[in-house]
Amino acid sequence: MARIIGMTEDAKVYRAVTHKTFADGTKTTVYEGPYDKVGTARARVTFWRNHLAKYGKGASADGHVEECQPQWAPVPAPAQRRNPAR
Template identity: 75%
Template sequence: MARVIGMKENANVYRAVTRKTFADGTTATVYEGPYDQIGTARARITFWRNHFTRYGKGGSADGHVEECQPEWKPVPEPRRRSKAR
């Protein structure tokens, strides 16, 4: 799903990296983002911690925030198809 996060040029973006440990001992690492504010990424980790505390049946979640300053560059236009004769 496309969305607008209102980035400035040379702005940092953030993502939440959450490690989920399920009641049976299996784990999964989930990446959410990008977000334009660090607080939004932190809130996602808090959401998953709270979710597992309430509904995890012995599972847990923890995580950290990563930041990045993307390098934007133009993508070449696709080649035009020649008309069939």
């Protein structure tokens, strides 16, 4: 899903990195984002921590937030298609 994030040239984006541990010992890491505010990413980690503590039946979650300052570059145009020989 595309996100509309108004970005200045020096803007940073954030993502939530959540480590989930389930009752059977299975572990997984989930990445959510990008978000334009660090608080939004923190809220996602907090959501999963609270959600699994309440409804996870022995599951738990912890995580952190990562930041990135993208560097945009033009994408090369696709190669022109050749007409197949007939």
